[in-house]
Amino acid sequence: MSMTPSELKYASSHEWARLEEDGTVTIGISDHAQEALGDVVFVEVPGVGDRLAAGDEAGVVESVKAASDIYAPISGEVIAVNEALEDEPETVNADPYNDGWFFRLQPDDTSELEKLLSAEDYANHCADE
Amino acid sequence: MTLQHTPLDALHRELGARMVPFAGYDMPVQYPDGIIREHQHTRRAAGLFDVSHMGQLVLRGAGSAELLETLVPADVVGLGEHCQTYALFTNDDAGVRDDLIITRWGPDTFFLVVNAACKAQDIAHVQAHLRGQTLEVLEQQALLALQGPGAREVLCRLCPELASLTFMHGQPAVLDGVEVYITCSGYTGEDGFEISLPAADAEAIARRLLAEPGVAPVGLGARDSLRLEAGLCLYGHELSPTIDPVQAGLLWSVGKARRPGGARAGGFPGAQRVFELIENKPLLRRVGLQVEGKRPVREGQVVLDEQGQQVGEVCSAGFGATLGGPVAMAYVQRSLGEPGTRLAVDVRGKALPVTVVTMPFVPQRYFRG
Numbered sequence: 001m002s003m004t005p006s007e008l009k010y011a012s013s014h015e016w017a018r019l020e021e022d023g024t025v026t027i028g029i030s031d032h033a034q035e036a037l038g039d040v041v042f043v044e045v046p047g048v049g050d051r052l053a054a055g056d057e058a059g060v061v062e063s064v065k066a067a068s069d070i071y072a073p074i075s076g077e078v079i080a081v082n083e084a085l086e087d088e089p090e091t092v093n094a095d096p097y098n099d100g101w102f103f104r105l106q107p108d109d110t111s112e113l114e115k116l117l118s119a120e121d122y123a124n125h126c127a128d129e
Numbered sequence: 130m131t132l133q134h135t136p137l138d139a140l141h142r143e144l145g146a147r148m149v150p151f152a153g154y155d156m157p158v159q160y161p162d163g164i165i166r167e168h169q170h171t172r173r174a175a176g177l178f179d180v181s182h183m184g185q186l187v188l189r190g191a192g193s194a195e196l197l198e199t200l201v202p203a204d205v206v207g208l209g210e211h212c213q214t215y216a217l218f219t220n221d222d223a224g225v226r227d228d229l230i231i232t233r234w235g236p237d238t239f240f241l242v243v244n245a246a247c248k249a250q251d252i253a254h255v256q257a258h259l260r261g262q263t264l265e266v267l268e269q270q271a272l273l274a275l276q277g278p279g280a281r282e283v284l285c286r287l288c289p290e291l292a293s294l295t296f297m298h299g300q301p302a303v304l305d306g307v308e309v310y311i312t313c314s315g316y317t318g319e320d321g322f323e324i325s326l327p328a329a330d331a332e333a334i335a336r337r338l339l340a341e342p343g344v345a346p347v348g349l350g351a352r353d354s355l356r357l358e359a360g361l362c363l364y365g366h367e368l369s370p371t372i373d374p375v376q377a378g379l380l381w382s383v384g385k386a387r388r389p390g391g392a393r394a395g396g397f398p399g400a401q402r403v404f405e406l407i408e409n410k411p412l413l414r415r416v417g418l419q420v421e422g423k424r425p426v427r428e429g430q431v432v433l434d435e436q437g438q439q440v441g442e443v444c445s446a447g448f449g450a451t452l453g454g455p456v457a458m459a460y461v462q463r464s465l466g467e468p469g470t471r472l473a474v475d476v477r478g479k480a481l482p483v484t485v486v487t488m489p490f491v492p493q494r495y496f497r498g
Contacts, residue, residue, distance in 0.1 A: 038350070039165045041448045041455070042423045060477075062425050064164045064350060064448045067477075089423065093163075 002031040002126070005097055009113050010122035011073040016097065019113060020104075024080075027073060028101040029061060029092065032126045037063035040092040045081040045103050052076060052105070054112060059102060061092065074112035076105035135181035136271045136328035137335055144346050152245035154182040157348040164350035168450035171317055171355055172491070175279035176347030177338050181271040184248035185325060186241040188255065190262030193237050199258060201231070202374065202397045204384025208233045213297040213312055215382050217374055218247075218254060223399030223406065224370040225377070227251050228362065232299050232312060237262075240299075240310070242272070242323070244364045271331035276321030276355075279343040281496065284311075284322055286341065291322070296495035305337055313496060316352065318359025318489055320496040354447045357456060360417060360488030366428065366445045367415055367458060374403060376411035376460065413441065414466040417488040418457040418474070424481060425455040426474045432459050433473040433480055440465050443474060451491045457483070 008016045014033035018026045034040065042062040052058055052072035059070040081103045085091060092100040107113075117125060132155040135141075141148065146157030157179065159167060170176055188197065197205040203216035210233050218226040227247035232240040243251045255264050275284060285292045288302050291311060299312035307330040315321035326334055338344050353363070362368050367377055374382060386392045389404050397403075420426055425448060432441035441461030449456035457474070465472060468487045473480035 038159065039163045039448070041165075042425055044424070064354065064425075065158075067425070067427065086423070090165075 002035050003097070004030065004032070004119045004123045006119040008097070008119060009073070009116035010119065011071065011116055012122075012125055013071050015070060015073045017073045017113060017116060019110060023107075023110065025074060025076065025105045025107050025110070025113070026101050027058075027103055027105065028096055029070065030122070031096050033068075034093050034096045034100070037061065037066065037068060039064045040089045043085040043089045043092060043102065045085065046078045048078050048081055050078045052078065070102060072105070073116055074105065074107055075109065076107040078103050079106045080104040133182075135179055136331040137179045137181065140332050140335055141179065141346075146346070146348060149349075151349060152182055154245060156182060157346070158350045159348040160346050162345065164348070164354060165448065165450045167345065167347040167351035168354050170345045171277045171319065171347055171351060172451050173277070174343035174345070175275055175277040175283050176317070176351070177335060177344055178274040178276065178347050178352055179271075179335070180274050180323070181328070181331065182245035183272055184241075184243040184245065184251060185267040185270050185272060186243065186252065186255070187234070187265040187267060188239045188241060188262055189237060189265070191237055192260060193239055193262050196258055196260065196262060197231065197239060198387070198393065198396055200255065200397065201229075202383040202387050202400070202403065203231065204386045205231060205239070206393065207384070207386060210235065211299050213299060213314060217368075217379065217382055218251060219374070219397055219399045219403070220370055221398050222371075223373040223402035225364070225368040225372055225374065226254065226370060228364055228368055230312075230314060240325075247364060267325070269328045270325055271328045273324045273326070273331065273335060273338070274315050274321060275324065275338060275344070276315045276317040276347075277319045278494065280319070280321040283338065283341045283344055287337070293498065294322075295498040296320075304334055307334060309334075316359070316361055317355040318361070318491060318493040319355075320494055351450075354450055357445050357447050357458065358449045358451055358489065358491040359493055360458070360490060362415075363445060372460075373399070373406055373411060375406040376413050376415065378415045380407065410463055412463060413460040414463050415444070416459055416461055416466045417486045417490060418443070418459050418472070418483040419486045420455040420457060420474070421482045421484075423454060424476060426457045426476055426481060426483070431475045432461050432483075433475055434465060435471060435473075437473075437480065440472065449490055456490050458488070461485070
C-alpha cells in the first residue's frame, strides 16, 4: 500500500505539491507513481528560471520499463531543481516525498493549490485507475 | 482472452510479484526487490526464474533428426546425445518464425523448447511436417531456470553429479526425489541451468531452491535486461519473420554441414536466400549501442548518422544494471556497424549520442569444463 501524506496536494497525473513556509511550492511524484514506474533510472527536471503554466510539461521520469512526463501542477517560475537526481535517480524510489523532490516553484497564485486533489481524493483516484 | 497461469502462480503471488500479461500468461515481471536488484543478484549469486510459459515439446520416431533439418538450419543430424543446439525455424524468405533450443535425448528423440508467444504456431508447423514421427506437447511440465555464478554450487548440493555438466549439455537427474531433466543453459550470459520437471512438483522444488543461501526469485524484467547485456536475441525484438539470420548476426546457428559446400547443404526453408546473404551481405546488421549519459533509449526509436539521417532502429533497449547505464541493440546500415562508429538515437526529438560497440556488453561466463 503506497503512502499518501495528508499535508500534500496531488495532481491526477501523480505529482505532489507542498506549500513551504516561505511561500514556494515543492513538487515531486507520488509514492504510488514511483511504485508503478518501478526502478527510476533517469530524471529530467526543468531549468531554473523556466516559467510553467499549470499542466505544462515540466520534465520526464524514466524507469527501467517506461518513460513518463511530469507536469507542473500549478503555475509559477522554477526557482530550484533537485540536481542530485542526475546522479542518483533511484532516490525517487527510496524517498519520493523528501529527498526525491523534483523542482520548486515560486507560484503565481497559491490558491491554484486548492484546485488539486486532497490526499484522500488522490488515494481514491489511484484506486480507481 | 483469459490468461494462463504457470504451476508457480500461487508462489509468485506469495513472494509479492507484480504480475503482467506476457504471451498469454500471467507472469511475474518483478518481485519486491525490483528489476535492478534482481538483475544484479543474478550476476552476483543465483536467480530463480519461472519460464514454464515456454513450450516444451518432444519429437520421437525414425527420421526425427532429418525432419528437424528440413525446418531449421542447425546441424541436428550431427548432434550428440544429451547435447543441445540453438536453432531457428526459418521461413521461405529466410526470415525467422521462432528461435528454439533442441536437445537430443536419444537417436530418434529430441526435446524442443520454444517461445511461449510462438508455441501454437511452432507446434502446428512441426506437426505439418511429421512423416510417421510423433510430437508430444509437455503440457504438464514446468520449466525453471537457475542462473548465476552461484547456481552450480546450489544445484550440486541437491544433486552432486551435476558438477561436471557443461554448457549446452543436459542429463536426467533426481532432485529431492523428483525426476527432472536438467540442461546447462539459460539466457542470462551466466553459468546456469534449466530444469524441466513435472508441474505438480514445481512449487516444492522452487521453494527448495529458494531456501538455499544466495538464491532469489527473479522476474521477466531482469530476465530481459540480463539477456540484453549478454547480447542475446529475443524473438519479437531482434528476430522476426522479416529478419534473416545473417543480419541478426546468427550465422553461427547455421551448421557448417548445412552451409554451401557442406555435407547436407541447404534443405531448410529460405536456404537459397540465406546462401545469397552469406555471399552478398544483408543491408542491415545487428549492433550493440553504448549510450552516453543516463537517459535511456527505447525500442523503436530511430538511429541517426552524424548528418541526422535515419540509418537504423533500436530493437531492444534497457538499463544495463551491471554496467550501471542504458544499453541498446539496433539494426543499422551495414557500413555503419563497425565498433567505434559514432551515431545518435532520436529520443523524443533529441539526438542522443551513442557509439557502436561489440557485444556482449557483459562477458559471458558459461561453464565449458
